[in-house]
Amino acid sequence: MSRFDVTKTNIAVEQLIEQTVNPRHRYLLHAYNRHRNLEIAGRWEEIFAPDMMVDKPVYNFNTFGRMVKLEGADAIKSVYSEWAETGQCIFYVEDEKIAVGDNLICTDFVLYQQTPGAALAADGVDVDPQATYLMKNRQYMNWPYDDEGRLIGEDVWEVDESTREYIQLDPSEVLTCAQAAPLLEPLIKPLPARPF
Template sequence: MAITGAGGGIGRELALLCAHRGANLALCDINEAGLADTADAIRRAGRDVVTTRVDVSDSDHMNEFAAAARARFNGVDLLVNNAGVGLVGGFLDTSLTDWHWLVSINLMGVVHGCDASAAEGTTSMVNMDITKTNIAVDRALAATENPRHRHLLEAYNRHRYLEMAGRFEEIFEPDMTVANPVYRFDFLGQKLRLEGVDQVQAVYRAWTETDQCVFYAEDEEVAVSDHMVVSRATIYQQTVGAELAQGFPGIDPDAMYLVRTASMMLWPYDDRCRLIGEDVWEYETSAREFIKLAPEDVLTAARAGELLAPLIKSLQPFDDSMLPAALPHRA
């Protein structure tokens, strides 16, 4: 998150509020002393912060601020153009110099902020925080008390992180997946059915070797029942152009694309919370988008693995008390 005018007043208070709610921050102000005080308070709250002395009326300053934010955080999720000034007096009492000053900060400062962020904030996987791609699963876990449902959500969480990290072999450990899983895909105008560990792993291996295992879920909704986890989300997945070019005109076969789809995922599980397979389909083709990536905007599977490693937790052993027959009867 980036905030201008964070050296005092509303900007400072907003920065502190967001830090206490878990945000890392890029902050700027023309007041270096006030900016340093705000940054110190954020660090005491346990969050990361980068600061830049900026005059928002100067577009070069704002470009430097945007570059600093990108260098530290791989992009900005939210920009708050908070910096502003004011004068008290009648129109005829306000000089032309004062009007230029007001407009250069209150209007052009906002323009400079948006322009700098737009220039560096192109849609790419390196600008998306894949450590937050399972945030909807985390919310569901926080609201779930049923021990079986919690185990399913934790298995789902671990599975997705392992997939994105290129550690797909671990998905097929006997406590996570049945011996003969079946995957069905229906998206981008193609249908694919995979049966058995060998077929599924072959696809995961190809995706990992070409950095196509990396994806991001946006606006996700997750539901869980005794034998099912269901998700609906906007998915961004890195996809090689050579595969897309077979079905879509205008695709560069030598490029990597970020493919945006509106997707549904239905994952069935057996009585012991082992994955039976996946049913994944594109439910709204009008939301489909192909975003060509520059080579430097591709997030490699190796780098994704480094980012996700701290989030990949071991799955707790299954307990027979989580069997459906052992759970309390629910009317």
């Protein structure tokens, strides 16, 4: 049995929601919480709802030795779709520190992202291509939001490449979207009414 639990991934977000009194900040935290739960559940299409994301988002990734810029909803949808199909949308977070402002959420955490060994081997990582792994590293993210509380994009950095690890999972520990979705369903709440 794995020590990881997708229902605990957003625990730091949920704790900050409880402590936050500024209505705009609470709204952004609810949107962030919903986005991550939808992503892990494989329900990525809902992330692109007009009340959650701008029409032309931009994602920047500088992680696991790759620098990638995704511009526009179609490019980003393609990645989310691939991650859902391959189980890479399943991730766990530990030691998360999170801050929220009027138009930005910043977070620093240890990430464990489920990844097929074949995908890692194709990138030159010395792993069993038949196995599934958790890619572990420390990441820092900025999520800017517009004045309507919609996500503008994601900026994701690997803080320290020396923390990177590849942890082989036992087949019993591999989680599918079909398994994650019912676990996360009680946590996926509609966005509250905009307080601004």
